[in-house]
Amino acid sequence: MILPYKGVVPTIDPSVYLAEGAIVTGDVTIGAQSSVWFHTVIRGDVAPTIIGKRVNIQDQSMLHQSPNSPLIIEDDVTIGHQAMLHSAIIRKHALIGMGSTIL
Numbered sequence: 679m680i681l682p683y684k685g686v687v688p689t690i691d692p693s694v695y696l697a698e699g700a701i702v703t704g705d706v707t708i709g710a711q712s713s714v715w716f717h718t719v720i721r722g723d724v725a726p727t728i729i730g731k732r733v734n735i736q737d738q739s740m741l742h743q744s745p746n747s748p749l750i751i752e753d754d755v756t757i758g759h760q761a762m763l764h765s766a767i768i769r770k771h772a773l774i775g776m777g778s779t780i781l
Contacts, residue, residue, distance in 0.1 A: 683723050697737075709733065709753070725765070730755065736776075739763070 680688055680696075683704030690702065695713040702714065705722030709731035714720065718739045720727055725743040730753035735741070738760045743749045747765035751757070755768050758776035766780045774780060 683721075686722070688720075688722065715739075725749070730770075733757070736761075 679701045680690065681701065681703040686705045688702045688704065688706040688708070690708045691710040693710045694708050696702065697714060697716045699717045700714045702720045703722065705726045706720050707726070708714070708729045711731055712729055712733040714735045715737045717737060718735050720741040724745045726748040727741055727743060728748060729751045732754045733751055734756045736757060736759045739757055740762045741749055743765040749763055749765055751768045752770040754770055755772045757763065757774045758778065760776060761774050761778045763774070763780045768774065768780070
């Protein structure tokens with residue numbers, strides 16, 4: 679499900695795979711060949727969420743941010759199942775383990 683928030687619609691490359699039940703809302707950008715798996719929530723309501731190319735965001739992850747503190751995920755990152763990322767910068771080629779909380 680792709681939802682606008684305060685008139686801002688997510689920008690999602692056409693090659694992105696969005697699994698059923700995933701929610702993407704607001705100021706979110708997702709780069710080419712990325713995937714967002716089942717029941718993941720990506721919000722861009724108080725600052726941008728920027729996701730690079732070839733990023734794999736696995737089931738039930740939660741991505742959000744604090745005011746004026748964006749969440750930035752660079753290219754070629756894997757985010758394990760049920761990870762929570764909040765106002766962080768994740769560098770290229772990182773692996774975020776299942777159930778991780780990154781602030």
